[in-house]
Amino acid sequence: MVTGAALSDAAALREEAWRVAGAVVDPEIPVLSIADLGVLRDVTISDGRVEVVITPTYSGCPAMNMIALEIELALDKAGLGPVSVKTVLSPAWTTDFMSEDGRRKLKDYGIAPPAKTAGRRALFGVEVVECPQCGSSDTVEIAPFGSTSCKSLWQCRACREPFDYFKCH
């Protein structure tokens, strides 16, 4: 039997755990939190214990283990631990999960955000990527696989600066 008070405690705990877990940043792109990325899927409370549900961006993303550890540490530090972190695969993450705020932060950081819709056309058609430095669309792909699996390397023909593009996925 769950009392009214216990229920509201659980709701408050969930909200706080969500806030703390959501603030954990991607170790490879430290301007993005896992809430911005859409990697944080759910937070559940059972018997006062927190379970955080996350989803990987890519099958082999090496940041996932690090993120799970950071979540445990952050919740523990906030006095909400011990916590368990569960990884789910469905529905599959796509760049469409990234928040507007996340896209803006990426651009400010110098990484071109993913083209809006992660469809077939975006994957195989000609992509138009705006230079995050000067805003020009006169850009060219240098390498389809960049410094991390989520990015490709581009160069702007207008300002000549090379830049990373967060691939549409």
Added chain:
Amino acid sequence: MATTSITVRETPLVRYLLRRADDALILGHRLSEWCGHAPTMEEEMALANMGLDLIGQARSLYTYAAEVEGEGHCEDDFAYLRGERSYGNLLLVEQPNGDFARTMARQLVYSAFIHPYWRALMASPDATLSAIAAKAEKESAYHVRHCAEWLIRLGDGTRESHARAQAAVDHLWPFTGELFEADADEKGLVAEGVVPDPESLRGAWMQTVSAVLAEATLALPPNGWMQKGGREGRHSEHLGPLLTELQYLQRTFPGATW
């Protein structure tokens, strides 16, 4: 006492998952062998990235196999504690890297098959299989595109690069027949509608491969003798040395962890 080998309780689904995971792990390992040796910095990144995608896919499949098997094994046990004869990967993926053209040709013929395969598997009523496939298909799509671009550049390049690209395709062709095979266990899963029949992807595969070869001015090899045996654990002489390297640490220091 930590063990140096495990016995897998094989059901048709466990066997199927291990076979597909083995393909991804072994090919991912082969690509990682290019680290420090790739022709350019950008290609070094690309090969490592593709290798990472494949090893990630292998991890998802091994983890699911452990769950289905229910014997307390984990992904690492399947990778590190099985011998050569227990591995059921395609002979294609264990073939050595050779020159850059051979690596790209190997990656193209595999990716051109596995991309439509993952797409078909997304329709599986098995929710975990469908979820693994949904992640993997996008990664494989990038691999097809990347390898196709390279093979076209090499085939339609200099006389030397053309000759080496053609030699690579000709050399690997006898290993492509195995892509479309299904053993009795897998046929059962196909009949139940859990997984797609690999044979049904032959048309899509041929279409991609022949279009790329045509643009690369490379000749499609004639359909001759096809090698097989990988799915049953009968491997070429190349898998043993690869596993020796991959499993060295666990076999030398059983149970070692970071």
